[in-house]
Amino acid sequence: MIRFEQVNKHFGKLHALRNVSLNCEAGQCIALVGPNGCGKTTLFKSILGLVVPDSGDISFDGSTLIRSHLYRSRIGYMPQIGRYPSNLSIGQLIYLIRQLREEETQADLELLEEYHLESMFEKPMRSLSGGTIQKVSATIAFMFNPSVLILDEPTAGLDPLASEILKEKIKKELAKGKLIIISSHLLNELDELATQVIYMQEGEIKYHRDITELKEITGETMLSKAVVRMLKQASYV
Amino acid sequence: MYKVLRIVLADILKNRVLLVYTLLLGALAWASFLLEDNSSKGMLTLLNIIILTVPLVSVLFSTIYVYNFNEFLELLLSQPLKRSTVWLGLYAGVSLSLMLSFFIGAGIPLLIFQLNTAGFMMLALGILVSLVFVSLAFLATMFTRDKSKGVGIAVMLWLFYALLFDGLILFILFQLSDYPIEGALMMISFLNPIDLARIMILLHLDVSAMLGYTGALFFDFFGSSTGILLTFIALCIWCWIPFQISLRKFKKENL
Amino acid sequence: MKYLLHILSCLCLFHLQAAGKVWNVDQQGSLRYIRTAVGLASPGDTIYVQKGHFKEGNITINKALTLIGVNRPVLDGQKKYEVVSIRSNNVHFEGFEVIRSGKSSLDDPGGIKVYNCKNVSVVNNILRDNFFGIYIQNGAKCLVRNNQIFAKALNEQETGNGIHCWKSDSLQIIGNRIDGHRDGIYFEFVTHSIIWRNISTANIRYGLHFMFSNDDVYIGNVLKNNGAGVAVMYTKRVKMFNNHFYENWGASSYGLLLKDITDSHIENNQFMRNTIGIYMEGSSRIFVQGNSFNNNGWGMKIQASCMDIDVFSNNFSSNTFDVSTNGTLVLNRFKGNFWDKYEGYDINKDGIGDVPFHPLSLFSYIAEQNAQAMILFRSFIVTLLERSERILPSLTPDEFIDPAPRMNKL
Numbered sequence: 025m026i027r028f029e030q031v032n033k034h035f036g037k038l039h040a041l042r043n044v045s046l047n048c049e050a051g052q053c054i055a056l057v058g059p060n061g062c063g064k065t066t067l068f069k070s071i072l073g074l075v076v077p078d079s080g081d082i083s084f085d086g087s088t089l090i091r092s093h094l095y096r097s098r099i100g101y102m103p104q105i106g107r108y109p110s111n112l113s114i115g116q117l118i119y120l121i122r123q124l125r126e127e128e129t130q131a132d133l134e135l136l137e138e139y140h141l142e143s144m145f146e147k148p149m150r151s152l153s154g155g156t157i158q159k160v161s162a163t164i165a166f167m168f169n170p171s172v173l174i175l176d177e178p179t180a181g182l183d184p185l186a187s188e189i190l191k192e193k194i195k196k197e198l199a200k201g202k203l204i205i206i207s208s209h210l211l212n213e214l215d216e217l218a219t220q221v222i223y224m225q226e227g228e229i230k231y232h233r234d235i236t237e238l239k240e241i242t243g244e245t246m247l248s249k250a251v252v253r254m255l256k257q258a259s260y261v
Numbered sequence: 262m263y264k265v266l267r268i269v270l271a272d273i274l275k276n277r278v279l280l281v282y283t284l285l286l287g288a289l290a291w292a293s294f295l296l297e298d299n300s301s302k303g304m305l306t307l308l309n310i311i312i313l314t315v316p317l318v319s320v321l322f323s324t325i326y327v328y329n330f331n332e333f334l335e336l337l338l339s340q341p342l343k344r345s346t347v348w349l350g351l352y353a354g355v356s357l358s359l360m361l362s363f364f365i366g367a368g369i370p371l372l373i374f375q376l377n378t379a380g381f382m383m384l385a386l387g388i389l390v391s392l393v394f395v396s397l398a399f400l401a402t403m404f405t406r407d408k409s410k411g412v413g414i415a416v417m418l419w420l421f422y423a424l425l426f427d428g429l430i431l432f433i434l435f436q437l438s439d440y441p442i443e444g445a446l447m448m449i450s451f452l453n454p455i456d457l458a459r460i461m462i463l464l465h466l467d468v469s470a471m472l473g474y475t476g477a478l479f480f481d482f483f484g485s486s487t488g489i490l491l492t493f494i495a496l497c498i499w500c501w502i503p504f505q506i507s508l509r510k511f512k513k514e515n516l
Numbered sequence: 517m518k519y520l521l522h523i524l525s526c527l528c529l530f531h532l533q534a535a536g537k538v539w540n541v542d543q544q545g546s547l548r549y550i551r552t553a554v555g556l557a558s559p560g561d562t563i564y565v566q567k568g569h570f571k572e573g574n575i576t577i578n579k580a581l582t583l584i585g586v587n588r589p590v591l592d593g594q595k596k597y598e599v600v601s602i603r604s605n606n607v608h609f610e611g612f613e614v615i616r617s618g619k620s621s622l623d624d625p626g627g628i629k630v631y632n633c634k635n636v637s638v639v640n641n642i643l644r645d646n647f648f649g650i651y652i653q654n655g656a657k658c659l660v661r662n663n664q665i666f667a668k669a670l671n672e673q674e675t676g677n678g679i680h681c682w683k684s685d686s687l688q689i690i691g692n693r694i695d696g697h698r699d700g701i702y703f704e705f706v707t708h709s710i711i712w713r714n715i716s717t718a719n720i721r722y723g724l725h726f727m728f729s730n731d732d733v734y735i736g737n738v739l740k741n742n743g744a745g746v747a748v749m750y751t752k753r754v755k756m757f758n759n760h761f762y763e764n765w766g767a768s769s770y771g772l773l774l775k776d777i778t779d780s781h782i783e784n785n786q787f788m789r790n791t792i793g794i795y796m797e798g799s800s801r802i803f804v805q806g807n808s809f810n811n812n813g814w815g816m817k818i819q820a821s822c823m824d825i826d827v828f829s830n831n832f833s834s835n836t837f838d839v840s841t842n843g844t845l846v847l848n849r850f851k852g853n854f855w856d857k858y859e860g861y862d863i864n865k866d867g868i869g870d871v872p873f874h875p876l877s878l879f880s881y882i883a884e885q886n887a888q889a890m891i892l893f894r895s896f897i898v899t900l901l902e903r904s905e906r907i908l909p910s911l912t913p914d915e916f917i918d919p920a921p922r923m924n925k926l
Contacts, residue, residue: 033515069516097340103332103336108332110272112268124264161336164336298925301811427895447891472791473813473814474890
């Protein structure tokens with residue numbers, strides 16, 4: 025569904041993506057892990073077209089997404105830190121964003137209900153806590169029933185309950201055969217969700233494995249441990 | 262673009278800075294028209310507003326707003342929207358709101374107390390100057406990702422056009438006072454939108470005095486309908502070009 | 517004795533009137549030509565002219581007659597003749613419409629021209645499209661009142677002056693309207709005369725123009741929108757009171773240009789929207805008081821060749837520049853004027869500002885030397901410079917001050 029071919033990206037001297045080649049298919053839930061500054065966000069942004077690669081190609085359903093914008097109607101993006109125009113209320117924001125996409129008649133407002141955001145519709149964005157903003161971000165990401173979901177540290181600011189609701193939602197969407205890419209530091213959180221793991225370091229994809237395969241190779245049952253073990257194996261073997 | 266514009270307007274029209282700016286303009290304009298016993302002093306106050314306050318607020322406010330809008334811009338761009346649509350919508354939103362502020366703050370008193378050519382001229386110029394400095398602000402934000410640097414650039418731009426540029430002309434004037442450099446000066450003044458606006462207003466405010474300078478070519482030129490037309494075209498170009506450059510940069514920008 | 521004289525004069529008047537015969541000129545009647553009537557009449561007679569269009573060429577009045585137009589008969593000079601020539605004392609000419617005099621710069625034909633006589637009155641006529649309107653040459657004690665004089669000239673050569681007076685004495689020019697001539701009112705060597713309540717507008721050159729005309733008084737005239745405003749030269753003892761000088765715009769246009777004028781009074785006049793309110797050159801001992809200068813380019817320009825000009829108690833407001841000069845020597849005095857640019861204070865509340873005002877603007881001073889600098893006028897940097905100059909004069913003469921500026925308008 026999304027395919028990276030030899031993608032390179034530099035920011036000045038920083039080599040943010042090194043020869044990234046990648047293939048993500050529908051029905052997968054990919055955990056994108058790696059240390060800070062390893063290029064996860066750049067990878068996301070290049071899928072969203074926010075970052076244009078220096079070389080290589082990224083394709084979405086077989087056609088290149090570089091300098092195109094219509095494919096994005098099929099992507100839902102939840103940013104790491106959502107910041108919204110401070111004077112808009114939640115209701116206004118959601119209404120206006122729905123306006124942006126006139127083709128969607130049926131909006132998926134499940135998260136909106138689960139998070140009870142309607143009760144706060146009048147509240148301006150500037151008065152919201154980080155957690156609430158994350159809830160809003162999540163709602164927006166899932167709202168248009170996208171076939172690809174890109175979630176950048178989705179559970180970072182969420183309380184356990186909200187986090188659980190989100191995970192349930194992700195599972196539900198996964199069951200519908202969507203492609204979900206999640207980056208997170210909290211590997212345990214991803215344990216029950218992810219079907220694949222991509223480990224990035226210094227702009228490079230160190231490995232891209234199926235979770236079951238990964239656990240088999242490393243002999244670990246915990247994803248977090250398996251990831252680390254795998255890394256050690258990779259560097260020593 | 263219209264939908265992006267709606268989002269920006271929905272947010273910006275509730276902005277407190279903008280509200281304060283509108284009130285400030287209104288207070289200055291009403292006070293200067295009501296408290297002074299002759300309207301020409303009011304017009305002078307408005308001239309100073311147009312050549313100082315309007316550029317400063319326009320450039321600073323827009324710069325800060327665009328930087329603050331950055332994260333949301335990413336979210337907008339993750340929607341199926343063209344970059345140019347988003348940027349244009351943002352520009353339209355910011356400039357419309359600043360225009361509206363100027364119109365409500367200064368324009369209404371102008372139309373009440375100066376319902377004549379000079380009044381309309383001032384209104385048009387105030388709006389154009391706002392637009393030019395919004396454009397320059399958009400350009401400034403494209404120079405650096407760093408908000409404080411961007412604000413610094415914006416302030417420098419203002420300082421340059423409001424003060425330094427004229428200082429430079431004054432210096433040249435004194436150095437070369439024996440030469441007929443007026444033609445060159447006229448050309449140079451096209452490089453400064455504030456000067457253009459000021460000269461236009463000057464010709465309406467001080468027309469009696471301007472007629473006294475037989476040698477003053479610039480009066481003949483800027484006072485003619487060709488001159489007025491050219492000035493307005495130049496100001497429109499001043500809005501257009503910085504914005505176009507910023508748009509071009511924005512299209513290639515990594516966010 | 518006085519009583520006796522009074523009776524005597526009444527009798528004389530009665531006698532004159534009683535003696536005069538009355539003639540009636542009517543194009544439908546038996547006496548059809550004005551010229552014939554003038555020929556037949558004897559001094560002291562009255563000729564009534566009924567409504568009609570008379571093309572009689574030149575009508576010369578060489579006797580002391582009273583001519584009265586009834587229902588405004590038209591005297592047409594057909595662009596060939598001087599229409600009415602008055603060559604006798606004691607002529608009264610009233611109620612006509614005089615049009616289309618000939619044009620010639622050799623003998624200056626006029627609509628109505630008065631040659632070398634006394635006690636002539638020209639009252640309540642309309643003059644259109646004449647070369648000169650009313651021309652008084654070497655007259656004395658003549659009265660020109662309530663005439664309306666119009667022309668539609670496009671350049672100076674095409675037309676003469678509205679009311680032109682030369683080498684005359686004791687004239688009264690009252691309540692006339694002059695529009696579209698070369699000069700509205702022109703005086704040369706005219707003395708002891710009064711010019712009162714005339715309106716002179718849209719003339720090609722000057723609304724009022726006089727030279728070598730001493731001891732005249734100008735009161736309550738309106739001089740508006742004339743090509744070069746008003747110019748007065750080489751004259752002593754002029755009094756100009758309550759006149760209105762409006763909208764005299766242009767590079768060499770003046771509300772009032774004074775050149776070599778001495779011992780004169782300019783009081784309570786209004787100067788509005790002129791390029792230059794008053795321009796003075798080579799003038800001295802002039803008292804400028806109680807005038808208002810509004811919305812002019814320059815309120816006053818006092819050239820360095822002037823001295824002893826007293827500018828007291830005037831209003832200066834909304835002028836681009838209130839006062840300017842071209843020299844550094846200050847021989848004139850300013851006192852007690854109201855300046856709208858004054859930003860001083862009045863702690864003791866006596867209506868007089870406690871710090872002196874420097875009416876000379878730095879920038880007008882700079883622009884005087886280098887007109888190119890005007891391109892920077894009212895820019896922020898120039899405003900800063902002006903302000904600092906007002907506080908600490910360095911370039912402008914620091915004795916050029918009003919030591920007692922008024923806080924409020926007069």
